[in-house]
Amino acid sequence: MRFMAFLLAALLAGSCLSASDEPVRTDGSRRAADDAASPSPAPHLGVSGDNSAGTSAKTKGSVDSTYTELAEDACEDADSDKDEEWTVQKCKGILGYELIVSEGDLRQTIDVVSPAGKKSELDLWNVVSNGFSTVGDKAEWRVTKKNGKSEPFALIVRYNVNEDPDNTEKITSYLTVSKITATGACVTDIVKPSKKANEIARTLADSARKKPCLGPKN
Numbered sequence: 001m002r003f004m005a006f007l008l009a010a011l012l013a014g015s016c017l018s019a020s021d022e023p024v025r026t027d028g029s030r031r032a033a034d035d036a037a038s039p040s041p042a043p044h045l046g047v048s049g050d051n052s053a054g055t056s057a058k059t060k061g062s063v064d065s066t067y068t069e070l071a072e073d074a075c076e077d078a079d080s081d082k083d084e085e086w087t088v089q090k091c092k093g094i095l096g097y098e099l100i101v102s103e104g105d106l107r108q109t110i111d112v113v114s115p116a117g118k119k120s121e122l123d124l125w126n127v128v129s130n131g132f133s134t135v136g137d138k139a140e141w142r143v144t145k146k147n148g149k150s151e152p153f154a155l156i157v158r159y160n161v162n163e164d165p166d167n168t169e170k171i172t173s174y175l176t177v178s179k180i181t182a183t184g185a186c187v188t189d190i191v192k193p194s195k196k197a198n199e200i201a202r203t204l205a206d207s208a209r210k211k212p213c214l215g216p217k218n
Contacts, residue, residue, distance in 0.1 A: 064143045071137040106132045112185040120184035126216035131163035142205045154205035175201040179208035186213035
C-alpha cells in the first residue's frame with residue numbers, strides 16, 4: 001500500500017481536475033483526486049475500469065487522447081519496504097508502455113517504461129515540487145496516428161502537492177506535461193491551476209516534442 005500519512009485525501013477538497021468539480025476521496029487512500037491526470041474531453045473525466053488499450057477520446061485532427069489508470073487498486077505491486085515506507089507499483093499504459101509509480105517519504109513520482117523496456121524517470125518530486133505529493137488517478141496520453149499506426153507522443157499527469165508543511169490543507173494541483181520520444185520521456189511543462197488548465201496542458205502537450213526537458217528545481 002502507499003503511505004499517505006499526511007492524509008492527502010482530506011487535503012484535496014479544494015483541488016480538482018478542471019478546477020472546480022473533481023470528486024474527492026475521503027477514505028484515506030493514496031490519492032485524493034478520483035480524477036485522472038488531466039483534462040477530460042467534454043464529459044467529466046470518469047473513465048472506469050482498466051484495460052491495456054486505455055479509453056480513447058477523439059479530438060480534432062489525427063490526435064487522440066487515451067486515458068489509463070494510475071489508481072492504486074488498478075496497478076500491480078512491484079516492490080516495497082514497510083520499514084522504510086516506500087512502494088513501487090506498475091501501471092498499464094498503452095501500446096506496450098508502462099507507468100511506474102514510486103512513493104517514498106510521502107512523495108510520489110512516475111517513470112515511463114517504453115515497449116522496449118527503456119525506463120525514463122520523470123522525477124516529479126524534484127522537477128515539479130519536493131513537497132508532500134500524490135499523482136492523479138489517471139494518465140492522459142496524447143496519441144497520433146500515421147499510416148494506420150498509433151504512437152504516443154506526450155503524457156499529461158496531475159500532481160497534487162502540499163508545499164506548506166504548516167498548512168496541510170493547502171494543496172496545489174499541477175498538470176505535468178511530458179514528451180515521449182524514441183529516446184525517452186521527460187517533463188517539458190508544468191501547468192498551474194486555472195479554469196483553462198486542461199486546455200492549456202493539451203496545447204502544450206501537442207508541441208512538447210519540440211521542447212527541452214525541465215531540470216530539477218533549485
